[in-house]
Amino acid sequence: MTTLKHAFRIFALMTLAAPAVAHADASEPAARIGAYDDAVIGVMKAKLGTAARADRFEPIVKAYYDMPTIAGLVAGPAWASASATDKASAITALTRHSAVSLARNFKDYDGTPFTVDPKVIARGPDRVVKVTIGTDLLYYRMRQSAGTWKIVDVISSGVSNLALQRADLATTIQSGGLPALVKKLAQLDAVK
Template sequence: MTTLTWNFRIAALFLATIPAVAQAQASDPAARIGAYDDAVIAVMKAKLATAARADRFEPLVKSYYDMPTIAGLVAGPAWAKASAADKASAVAALTRHSAVSLARNFKSYDGTPFTVDPKVIERGPDRVVKVTIGGDTLFYRMRETGGSYRIVDVISGGVSNLALQRADLATTIQTGGLPAMVKKLAQLDAVK
């Protein structure tokens, strides 16, 4: 067997495994969070200003979070009554809000490892993945959507980010619906 033929076979074998690796990651919540953490660290290592970090985090939020589910849970009963356009605006506003929050919380990387516990906790349709960052612990609650697990909540210090958002926005949504929520999030997310 020539070297060229051998190299071709190795390359073909490598390329054939890429879809299997991507599929395994999509169906394994811990692997998915590991990939997400790697992407967060990459943004932190880039040493960008807050607005630029938010811009880099936004595609990660779209890829790793189930923003329509989150928006529906944050909006509560108002979600069922809202128009499709208002729902789309709410999803976009919460996506941007999540990206800005990540940019404000993950500013630069100091080398602290993000350790993903491979033991995934099952809670009904949800999967919970534990991540330790230095002395802090985050729990990512995930749900399968469209063939891959996506984040629907992050719990830190025993406090649900989803519950906080819902409480913070409840009065705004009650008085002005989803358009008022979108407006309030835009005000909160103004990057200085």
């Protein structure tokens, strides 16, 4: 009976300690998205043209997105057999593509707040952070990469950006591999 009582006390203490660990773990993804949002707003406030905004967004993408993981997921099965050079080119092209997309979608800042929900949702190894921008909701799916939480997908209106990219580029990748992906993205991202 004493052993059972002792085991119950240990279980109760572990249960009480677990939420504190989960809460500390969950706050970092929300803080990262808050910093990311501040960086995006900073670029919008600069009132630059599309090409200049894309140039400013590129280091932000590198800092906050897990581009190697994203490139592998977008490329699908072709990723496994691609050369290291082709993989590096695809990562570079998708990084630029993400920067151009941000430049096209976030043009200027009208004062609308970006509100990060501090309640982070755990999905296996991933964390999902909700951000409200006016009446729009964005969900950032994040994963740890080299000890830092990084974005691997953005969901808007229930649609995964990663799934859209993969669907849009699947035929290109199937017909020409990663070199065709790089060429296609360069055409899509030509900024005037």
